Amino acid sequence: MSKANVELSIKGESIQSLYGYYLSDTFLVNRRYQRKLVWTLDEKRAFIDSVIKGYPVPLILLADIVSNDTRRLEIIDGMQRLNAIMSFIEQEFDVNNEYFNLDSIADTKLQMDDGKLTQKGIPMAREICANIARYQIPLSVFQEKGASHVDEVFRRLNANGRHLSKQELRQAGATSKFASVVRKISCSIRGDSSASDILNLSAMKNISITSKNLSYGINVDDVFWIKNNIITRESLRESNDEEIIADIVAWTSIGKSLRSSSDILNQLYGFEVDDSDSTLAQQVEVAIQKINEEQVALNVQLVFDKLISILDASGKTFNALLFEKQQAKISRYFQIVYLTLFELIVVQGKEISNMAGLVKALNKSGDKLIKLSQGGGVTGQQKKSNPLLKCWKAR
Structure with missing residues (x-):
């Protein structure tokens, strides 16, 4: 591989490790090109069910960004999947009428002991939750070389149109004043606007478009x-x-x-x-x-x-x-x-x-x-x- 090529590492990372990154605000979302959170409750449940059954899931693509000696991971592809994992762990929805068992891993038990999380409903068997925590999510991480570099990777990844709609591809990474105005007004009218384009993944749920079955974000039926x-x-x-x-x-x-x-x-x-x-x-x-x-x-x-x-x-x-x-x-x-x-x-x-x-x-x-x-x-x-x-x- 020539030096001109992107330095890329591909590895598996356990869901427990990813949750640790989530708690430390390591995951970043750039709203200039990232789509809004739009997965339905059924889509989230289906994804978690695949994890429970040990089925393979698509690779998540991240950009490794180091600023002021702090390492962050910008989500290029896989925001919906990561959000489904984190929101299931944090009791935001159940699968087959059972919630993630907070006693099954150290991080969630500590969150519960500190009063930051409360066990809901019927807890899933600890053995199943331990298997979920050990499940290896495939990650591809590349070294970020500037905003335009990340934008181009995102565009090429979705260029075949199977992942994003035509409008999402147009807006992806667009830096013109026109694109900026359209993005800001659209967010304002939908109700999912944010003060900054760069957000922690944990903040995205507050401005996500959800159905009435989810108790957070913006109810889709209330959108103008x-x-x-x-x-x-x-x-x-x-x-x-x-x-x-x-x-x-x-x-x-x-x-x-x-x-x-x-x-x-x-x-x-x-x-x-x-x-x-x-x-x-x-x-x-x-x-x-x-x-x-x-x-x-x-x-x-x-x-x-x-x-x-x-x-x-x-x-x-x-x-x-x-x-x-x-x-x-x-x-x-x-x-x-x-x-x-x-x-x-x-x-x-x-x-x-x-x-x-x-x-x-x-x-x-x-x-x-x-x-x-x-x-x-x-x-x-x-x-x-x-x-x-x-x-x-x-x-």
Whole structure:
């Protein structure tokens, strides 16, 4: 192997050792490229069941990072698996109605004696838990050589698209102002935002998207997109909410509508470059720099807050407000309504003068007023619906 190649070590590490790393905050998560915690309770249980039965599990990839004489391990691939292991040990879910027996290993017994953990339900047999603790998880550890190095490893690992959705691959390691704004706004709306991009693995559970069967994190049914029936749970797992936000950020930054498509999104993230002197990604990046990254995010969030106040006043979800009968795949309708509000609130500087009238104008507008253009863009007529304009006044 030449010196140019990555220095790589592959070994097995017991779950007991990994839990020790977890307790000492050795594991790091970089949210610039790592997907959110999205495994369901069934997926976590299935993984632990594989461990119990001694089945082989996929390799976990880590980057060895040394800073100020402190060694940390950044998780490149395997965050969902590591979280499943740690959360099972710490009593967050059961397998076959039995919880990990805290008396079975020294670390958990000490945690229990210190009052940091409490044994739940029926404890699993100590022999089984001891076997779980001895189970060897395959690890591949490479020496980190800068942030761009880790980003490239992550991208290549997931380049075949089997592990990540298209949007997750676009966002993975992206450092543009556009990608940063999309990431921050998306996290804010989902409710899984964090003050820093770098977190300990133990902190991720507090901002994870969970089902009602898990007693921590953010209930998926409370997330704006799911609560308002704009996208499905599976679409949220695939980060389709970030695609909606990416379109909105691009449109509002450059002041014109674009065709909503996978190709356009690829261009916005610089994955596909056309022959023009100024690529779409460059146009959006320059526009965001002129406006200011923080101001772009504030403008987008302001309109979201206004839209939520309109929905609160209506007493309905977005889907129920726009349609007589619940519709599927309405993200484009959401974008049209959102951009209309953005034009009125941010561009024209108006405020709502008649909330009841506005709710009435929006009521069943998806059936009566809004027509999607074939290319997926937003037409001028759609942005200037007269019933909506009557409910606004200048600030």
